[in-house]
Amino acid sequence: MNPELRELYQQVIIDHGKRPRNFCKLDAADRVMDGYNPLCGDKLTLYLKIDAGIIKDVTFQGSGCAISMASASLMSEHLKGKTVEEAENIFNSFHALVTEDNAKAKDQQLGKLTILAGVKEFPVRVKCATLAWHTLVGALAGKQEPVSTE
Amino acid sequence: MVNYDIDKIRADFPVLQQQVHGHPLVYLDNAATTQKPQTVIDTLVAYYSQDNANVHRGVHALSERATANYEAARAKVQQFIHAKDPSEIVFVRGASEAINLVANSYGQAHIRAGDEIIITHMEHHSNIVPWQLLCERTGANLKIAPINDAAEVDLDAYTQLFSANTKLVACAHISNALGTINPIKTMIQIAHDHNVPVLIDGAQAAPHTHIDVQALDCDFYALSAHKMYGPTGIGALYAKAELLDAMPPYQGGGEMITQVTFAKTTYNKIPFKFEAGTPNIAGAIGFGAAIDYLNRIGLTNIAAHEHELLNYATNAVNRIPGLKIIGTAKDKIGVLSFTLEEAHPHDIGTVLDRQGIAIRAGHHCAMPVMERFNVPATARASFGLYNTFAEIDKLVAALEDVRSLFA
Structure with a gap:
């Protein structure tokens, strides 16, 4: 099979796509945000519990392709315990990782998220990988309207 | 069909003479838009x-x-x-x-x-x-x-x-x-x-x-x-x-x-x-x-050719475990809309694209249809007058790859 495909669909991504972590409603959430990709129908609801500027808990529910589900799952694992400011920086680094040629893939704060770097070779799939992240930014900004990738 | 010269027909379409990601283009997105013959x-x-x-x-x-x-x-x-x-x-x-x-x-x-x-x-x-x-x-x-x-x-x-x-x-x-x-x-x-x-x-x-x-x-x-x-x-x-x-x-x-x-x-x-x-x-x-x-080319010939393609493809994909065809009307044209248990239609679309196979993945501008069949999206292969049985074989082989990747 095509090496770029192998790079995109690594075992970790397939695993998180099939069995997303933190995939549940969060009753204690103080931020709830919907994200939607009208082009492909991927949708998710993101739940955040923020206490004194620290993200105490992150969960999500939704449906979509392996890339969007895995990205949301990995994001939820990664953000727990981070400050809001750190989360915003991670968003910027992650966005660069999947869209820019010379992104610092070794960016320390991305950790396991670098596994999604293969998305860069598939421009039409960038929106799948960033749906949860744009929803996060909307939630942190206190937006009310659902986030749309279009 | 005796008079249906598929090689000659394919030669009428310059866009079909190309490689995509190192594979000959297999264009199965005709319900979205068709390719244009040289005369047009x-x-x-x-x-x-x-x-x-x-x-x-x-x-x-x-x-x-x-x-x-x-x-x-x-x-x-x-x-x-x-x-x-x-x-x-x-x-x-x-x-x-x-x-x-x-x-x-x-x-x-x-x-x-x-x-x-x-x-x-x-x-x-x-x-x-x-x-x-x-x-x-x-x-x-x-x-x-x-x-x-x-x-x-x-x-x-x-x-x-x-x-x-x-x-x-x-x-x-x-x-x-x-x-x-x-x-x-x-x-x-x-x-x-x-x-x-x-x-x-x-x-x-x-x-x-x-x-x-x-x-x-x-x-x-x-x-x-x-x-x-x-x-x-x-x-x-x-x-x-x-x-x-x-x-x-x-x-x-x-x-x-x-x-x-x-x-x-x-x-x-x-x-x-x-x-x-x-x-x-x-x-x-x-x-x-x-x-x-x-x-x-003649609409009667085209319809007959596409009907054979549909029958061939339907039989072939029905042998793929976990594949479900959405739309099984007795009277239908060469459109195969389907879901595959392990894989989301967009992931199917991406894997097929890397083998030069163009299909549509999504709601096909018919969201109420998706809701009726309780699926978020389907993958859709749609046939045109220039498609071949060999192309359907490639589609089926690529779907097997999808299964092995996501199994």
Whole structure:
């Protein structure tokens, strides 16, 4: 099979796509945000519990392709315990990782998220990988309207 | 088929002669748009190289040629769908604009608060939203004819929807998302028994099946050239002359008038009343060339070839564990919409693309269909006159790769 495909669909991504972590409603959430990709129908609801500027808990529910589900799952694992400011920086680094040629893939704060770097070779799939992240930014900004990738 | 020379047909399409991601292109997205034969491309080049001028205006040679070619294209559309007269053919941007024209013009004149418009559950968004907009403007209501699990219209339920308030039926000839060929002759007859006119969205039907608007007795029929191996941005609305005559203009501008003063404007005769502004002249002439091409291969031959492809592909994919075909109507064209247990349609689309295979993944502009079958999206392979059995073998092999990747 095509090496770029192998790079995109690594075992970790397939695993998180099939069995997303933190995939549940969060009753204690103080931020709830919907994200939607009208082009492909991927949708998710993101739940955040923020206490004194620290993200105490992150969960999500939704449906979509392996890339969007895995990205949301990995994001939820990664953000727990981070400050809001750190989360915003991670968003910027992650966005660069999947869209820019010379992104610092070794960016320390991305950790396991670098596994999604293969998305860069598939421009039409960038929106799948960033749906949860744009929803996060909307939630942190206190937006009310659902986030749309279009 | 003895006379169906697939190699010769494929050679007519320059776009098919390419590699995508290192593999020969396998184009299975014909329900979205079809590729263009060299004759259509040459016609566009010839028009712009030799005849370009505005139509119905100039006294010079180029304008005469452009006008003659533009009107000849109209006659080709008329003959292709067996309309009575060329004046019943209005050139528009595509089937969507044709439907919007009827919703705006006919709708404005005839639809009132409390009236009802019947559509089916399998319509493309372009045959839903214009009617919703009309209902919002007028206070009319949309009624939905249900479909069964095989994606066929429930004719009893459809018949039950008619009431004294029913003013229009709008229905796809063939479903883009499911491939279902609707029994439109029967559906039109039922509507006419209630004195209700019928618009048929023929965007998906025209490249696959014989169309006779007089035999069908439909009141409106919408076409898109780009789904018929013709250019994008051009299509046609067929309407019975007496309906067109009585309808108010859709857009104002040049060409659609006979006289303008600030006190009063008199409108041109049909079809020009509905063609405001300089039309897509090159597109219309290219549309005519596409019809010539379809006629040369022969719709009967095309339909037979595509039917064999559909049978072959249906049997092959039914052997793939976890694959479920959405849309199993007895009467259908070469459209295979499916889900694969382990893999989301978008992931299927990406894996296939890297092997040069182009399919569509998503809701196919028919979200109510996805909701009806309780799936967020499907993958769809749709066949055209140039597809081969070997290409279907490649599709099936690639789907096996998808399974091994996501298992």
